[in-house]
Amino acid sequence: MTAILDTATLTWQDVCAFDDLVPDRGACALVDGRQVALFRVSPTDELFALSNHDPFSGANVISRGIVGSKGDVPKVASPMYKQSFDLRTGTCLDDPAVSLPVHLIRERDGRVEVAIT
């Protein structure tokens, strides 16, 4: 997760308006054929982007999970079998051997942009 990224070569893609995202409720975007789960977490309105594919069930449902925290870790719980994933790193909190790909996400001028990493 800590690999140094050459941000210059990243291509940011516009996915939706910031207001399209309901606080604490996920949404899913299709970016270069990949399904990316987007989250806007209150109270800070911080944005996160992870793969939408739930490795435990094989279904594309991570964006429909409930967000929350475990200790200081912001997380989302898969709606299928309820495993939790760290929103920042994608690491599964119930089984650290499993993790979800994470992507870069930012807000610019009221729009949300995602860069596939």
Added chain:
Amino acid sequence: MATDTARRTLVVAGNGMVGQKLLEVLVERGATVEWDIVTFCEEGRLAYDRVGLSSFFTGTSAEELSLVAPGFFDSAGLEVHVGDAVASIDTEAGKVVSTRGTRIAYDALVLATGSYPFVPPVPGKDLPGCHVYRTLDDLEAIRADAQGRRVGAVVGGGLLGLEAANALRSLGLETHVVEFAPRLMPVQVDDGGGSALRRRIEDLGVSVHTGIATSEILEGPDGRVCGMRFAGEDDADLPVDLVVFSAGIRPRDQLAREAGLAVGERGGVVVDAACRTSDPRIFAIGECALAEGRIWGLVAPGYQMARVVADRILGGESTFGGADLSTKLKLMGIDVASFGDGFAATPGAESIVFSDPVANVYKRLVLSGDGSQVLGGILVGDASMYQTLVQMVRGDMPTPPNCEELVLPVRTGDGAAVGMGVESLSDTAMVCSCNSVSKGAICAAVQGGAVDVPALKACTAAGTGCGGCVPVVTDLLKLELRKAGIEVRNNLCEHFDYSRAELFDIVRVHRLTSFSQVLADHGRGLGCEVCKPAVASMFASLGVGGGYILERSQAPLQDTNDHFLANLQRDGTYSVIPRVPGGEITPDQLIVIGQVAKDYGLYCKITGGQRIDLLGARVDHLPEIWSRLIDAGMESGHAYGKALRTVKSCVGTTWCRYGVQDSTSLAIEIELRYRGLRAPHKLKSAVSGCTRECAEAQSKDFGIIATEQGWNLYVCGNGGMRPQHAQLLVEGVDHDILIRTIDRFLGYYIRTADRLERTATWLNKLEGGLDHLKAVVLDDALGICAELDAEMDRHVAEYECEWAATINDPEKVARFRTFVNSDEPDPNVVFVAERGQRRPAFSHEKQEVRSS
């Protein structure tokens, strides 16, 4: 084996319940340091729980019944010969020979050969179709033979006979019980108890014939049983296809007899207080032993003998001085208990009898002449006071003045149930008779760190036999924890230091309306998938936001099912279940459902809840599907919510020739009244039009059965993982009282249950149990009925179909999208055809279509 001369050899004949207990005690006490232990197990499987044998018919597997921990023999270094029996004993040489020819010299021999079922010597007793009821093999044979048969009879109306009758009943046979004595269970209960028991058993559809003797089993043209003939001239032949003999047990003393050991006149290996036979090197324990001049046909005395012999083998001086034959059982769901001097044989003894022929409850309490001491009793239909009374008989608890109140029905109103808590037990009081565990031992274990029931079972063995003592063990556990100042916490999750019930009160009393407020004032962190839906459910129950669960600040709290008002399926699609109140549906509605299913390619299935499930809907199709259903007059079925599901009904007086009331109309009314009501767990209900109970009301969270006198309301039953029968809350009431009682029952449950705790589990944990519940909802013991009534009235008045509210709001509809930036469907959802419909493909059936 014999090379080490210091070592000695112990042979145990029989690996039944008692033989196995002996081995366990020996291993635990380190006997293997000096002894080589060899056991012969005649049956093809190691020891299993014979007491729980009948549960084999309700789904308990042979493995689950096993009493031998995996690897027990290997890790303890014991030798076991499975499927081999001791065939003879040479007492002179000190040797046994097995059926398969193994010879072993012993220094000590223990006979634990149990007993066999007595089959009266009537002609035809060996015909195909005749069975006994003792081993797992017997039960397997009965099950196989019952296939396709219609009528079964049990010869013998004792404890085991009635268990066998229940088994036949559960196998779907019309069942008869034939008992020679004038009443059922003649050993345990008196005439009054016998007739209460009889009426209850007959209510379950079992025919009881007492005071008649079977004289012949009749053979049919196919060479198997076709009927029974009786000795009495007036008794007509009974046509039957299957017979189970359960006319008592006889000790298996053949080996001992042949070896010249002393046996009793009516059988049984005679033993002394050390459980030693007439040969000092040979012991006998369990049901083959004649100890204190009698055969002890229960497991607890057998275990005591096993402990005595283990101690003797290790050089101790323990003795067996008889045992308490008190028994409490549940036969076909009926409590039967007899304890102490239940037949008032003590000179001067007085009996107090309470008999309720309507509810079929019979209780007899036997007191010493001066009334100062409980001597024994018989309980049929309600044995809730059993533990307390037994402790009084044993002198472990003082007999209170006015002790007749112990058998009288609890007077509702004053709230406090008569009887005494576990505090008043003395330390030496025997709490678990199966495993001889005293109150003191249990309390010590709690103090030593066993803080829950499984831990207590593991370290004291209490509760691991018949299980009858578990409620008392649980009470003791709570008592000790409370004494130690340990709060029994039940926090919702890491974000709240409150249980669901506590948090519910906080939200209700402070009129909180947003999760952020609840969290800021009373919790920490960001919340999670446990507390968010729990609080959302409280808001819904309390009518926050008009009860609409997708109201803006509540939407993020909902589980995906509630959020999309549909059930998530394994491939990420959703299911649609419209409400079908009472199971009644018009042809036009059926046509619309069929058309919608066709248009959206939905798989159709009739559910287990009398309605229709449409599966495989895409998220973005849900609003359109629902608009069409709503246009046709349908509404949400809340299959996705922890809310009222279905109210099943039968056709009742509308069509059925037996119906006594209109069950369909009542079911529809109830379903419409409580639809959308959010609760800690889902709620199911049913209404049956007569006691044939076709709607299965007694397996529901609340169920209603029509009688000529009015409605009977049963509460706190469920099917599912741990099925439990519902219990009668009120009887013969009219419509209005019925509805109010249900309102209050539901309201009280919603306020006080834990998250995901169904009504049955809730009631099991509710202090004071059903009596407490009655006091709250019928006598307003907590003074909350007015509030509960008002809350339900508000629910009924404010109800609105969630789907209708959602499709009328464009902002809400906009959330039903697969992608925020594309209208494509999820490419990972792939269907295959099956039986003319489509279902989600399994991963081996679809190419990996994964996008991230």
